[in-house]
């Protein structure tokens with residue numbers, strides 16, 4: 001009769017001298033004893049051990065050398081980076097370029113920024129030449145003009161310039177701008193223009209200058225007023241020194257302009273003395289008429 005293949009039933013008894021009715025019992029080897037030679041065999045077959053060792057060698061070489069390479073300049077360590085192979089160095093380079101590109105767009109209020117300037121009456125004869133000069137210096141320029149006598153044609157060459165802005169606005173109305181300097185030129189300047197609407201002329205000089213000085217005070221901007229030699233009226237001394245106060249008719253046809261500019265000068269000096277606004281008075285000497 002064939003023995004039953006039931007090992008549990010056939011479990012050896014240490015007291016039975018390693019034998020039973022089916023013959024001598026050979027004890028089971030511990031598992032690790034059996035698997036060790038098998039693993040070694042497995043490794044030795046088909047040069048697996050050799051390939052494993054080579055793998056370990058390559059791996060350790062990479063982990064030892066890699067930190068050293070990252071410390072050395074990448075161009076020295078990786079000559080192939082120049083052939084367009086993407087490495088960490090290349091990526092770092094892209095990062096720096098991006099950072100410097102962002103730095104180029106730093107808001108005007110930070111670091112070595114451009115000077116922001118507003119020129120009222122910047123579409124006029126003097127104003128448009130001043131604007132050219134300011135743009136040429138690298139400033140950002142905003143022109144505020146109601147085009148009473150000024151023309152867009154005077155500024156047409158600047159219309160595409162990212163540092164230039166043109167605003168149609170009458171300075172008798174307040175305006176809020178963030179600038180460093182205010183050049184206040186807006187005013188009807190020739191007799192035919194300032195006599196055309198004398199009330200508007202003196203209003204522009206008084207209200208317009210008040211508004212621009214108020215802005216200068218609020219935002220801490222420097223202020224320049226273009227005045228005129230007309231403030232001396234019919235002068236009694238020639239040439240006029242700065243200490244000369246003039247000989248002005250307060251009720252004449254030209255008074256809207258002469259007294260308007262005088263009041264503008266007064267306001268300018270009062271904002272300087274009273275509010276600490278940094279100011280400049282600029283007088284144009286008229287030749288003729």
Ligand SMILES: O=C(O)[C@H]1O[C@H](OP(=O)(O)OP(=O)(O)OC[C@H]2O[C@@H](n3ccc(=O)[nH]c3=O)[C@H](O)[C@@H]2O)[C@H](O)[C@@H](O)[C@@H]1O
Nearest residue numbers: 121123124125126145146147148149150185186187189228
């Ligand atoms: O020689 C001077 O004493 C004058 O010189 C310049 O005047 P100018 O350039 O010769 O005259 P315009 O070519 O007529 O320029 C005046 C500008 O002011 C503008 N303006 C005039 C009036 C007004 O209410 N608002 C305003 O923006 C005009 O549109 C024009 O663009 C200055 O702008 C005047 O302030 C200065 O009094």
